[in-house]
Amino acid sequence: MENVNKKAVSSYFGALTFDQKAMLKKLPKEVYQALQKTIKTGNKLSEEIAGAVAHGMKEWAMENGATHYTHWFQPMTGATAEKHDAFLSIDRDGTAIERFSGGQLIQGEPDASSFPSGGMRTTFEARGYTAWDPSSPAFLMKGGKGYTLCVPTVFISYHGEALDEKTPLLRSMDAVSKSAIRLLGILGVDNVSRVNTYAGAEQEYFLVDRKFYSMRPDLIMSGRTLLGAMPPKGQQLEDHYFGSIPNRVLEFMQEVEEELYLLGIPAKTRHNEVAPHQFELAPIFERANIAADHNLLVMEVMRRVADRKGFALLMHEKPFAGINGSGKHNNWSIGTAEGMNLLEPGDTPESNIQFLVFLAAVLKGVFKRSAVLRASIASIGNDHRLGANEAPPAVVTVFLGELLEKVLDAIEAGKVDFATEKQVLNLGLAHLPILNKDYTDRNRTSPFAFTGNKFEFRAVGSSQPISVPNMVLNTLMAEAMDELANEIQEKIDGGVEKDAAILEVLRAEITATKPVRYQGDNYSENLQEAAANRSLPNLKNTPQALRSLLEVDTREMFSRYGVLSDQELTSRLNTRLERYVKGIDIEARTLQLMLKTFVIPDVSEYQGELASSYNALVEASSRIGVSDKALKSQxxxxxxxxxxxxxxxxxxxxxxxxIAKLGSVGEEFEAADFCAEVVLPSMDKVRAVADHLELMVDRSKWELPTYSEMLFEH
Structure with a gap:
């Protein structure tokens, strides 16, 4: 691609995606229309149409310098996967020609034996299929000396089970659409073709100089520092947040944004975050499945640019102890394909009723499934972050703000009758139908906060793909909407007038979900007390959180909505437990290595020099008149x-x-509990002493880069 530095972003945005503009240029009109219908409705493409799309896609890719293509998918590793195939083919007469067929576009067959399956299949059952996801545009990824055509796909087993994170997300989006359309129909809103969920993932991250990173085995192996004393200055002066961005970092950000714009990823804001050398990138809202793809690309692009710029990108949720951790605030909303945001407070009584019903559905879903929502973001890294004085706690609560709290309290108290007051909902507030988006202050401590016309799920970890938490949000929302629809319809069928039926159900749900609404400081002990008093789940670590996936009612929900079969959910539970245990085992062994090959030798060497110096001083003390006080203090x-x-x-x-005992602990939950309750505390105890010694040892004798160097030297 030509240099775009001096061009308006709009002139090259999406230039490396097979978007509408590229499709119109490369596809016959009837092929383009068939593909658009597939994207909008999910209908299958005929083999003939798929062949024409593949040809046009190949021609476009080759014009931009691509020689290979890959099916780009999201296995249960927390990352993406790809296997590159050349367009090059050899005819029978030996002639070289570039080919990309409809069959190659629609389906691939990578070796699936080495990807996590959580026991759903055995290693010798290697067959797996990648299947094209037309709803997500193909793109060109720059690497090496050229470009590769990346075709977003799902990944399934020979028997059709989902082996990836994207398939369940797409299924959940179908489920939420069906349930929302049904509820809207009961509310009197017809002609809705589809309801989508939308997401925007604010990505926090750290940058450290690669020379320091390469000298820290803990950063290389685990992504976080397992040792390190706090520097004299951290974030306590709050002078880094929104501060002037260092030039070297700004160059990194600009190069990242340029690549993201070419990929059609709408990066919107960039700024310094709270901790030293911590930053954030935030995008514009997109459909949840596109947002999930794009966030994975954001992380990949940032890693590549960081390498080129001499940085190491740290995505771990808590790379530095005692320093602000990194999250990925998942802004989530729901709306119709026709452009109606169902979480937008409206300006008429009818739309306000609709808003309140969907708000009640969110409250109902989060309250009923808070443990599952907590499990969706459980990880080793997030366990270090959640509940610390910079992140939402392990208790999932909802923040609505003062105005909405008053509205719900008034409805619960019976101060409003929709059946008679159809012009103005007078709740003691001036004309409720006109609700300003910004009437709600922001609660930065809330894990799930309403922010005007969407919810911000702030507990998602910085390293985590957003497919899983959005899949859970969609599924619990589908269930809640169906339950509300059933309750309203039952009352209507029983002879209650529609508006009165809606109001009765609203009142009941507002009362029932009151425990999950919390407007205070989620960092305080008051929340812990409130959680106990309200019987809210308080799942402190990953093993505790993942146990919610064993509940029969939870498994039935995912199965009922066609999102995850019982077998698929079990596979994810097993995979998450395995990753947790293996991850902590790697951390513990890395700490063991660092103690024995860095810390203990460094301290021993310094102790020897200090002892020699002290002995020499004692011998000379009588000759030079060293005081007893001086000898005693040294x-x-x-x-x-x-x-x-x-x-x-x-x-x-x-x-x-x-560490040796961990290898003999058998059952998965038993091993995970051992990690949480024995291994991590043992690591913390030895770290506390090592960090104290770091502050005692001559810096020239301490080989590991310190926090001061990593966080303050650019």
């Missing part, structure tokens, strides 16, 4: 160093025993 310093080193050796030996 001896005390040496003693403290020696005793801490002794403690470190003892705790390292304890960690050795714990």
């Amino acid at each position: 001896g005390a310093h040496l003693k403290e160093l020696a005793e801490n080193l002794s403690d470190l050796l003892d705790l390292t030996a304890e960690l050795d025993v714990v």
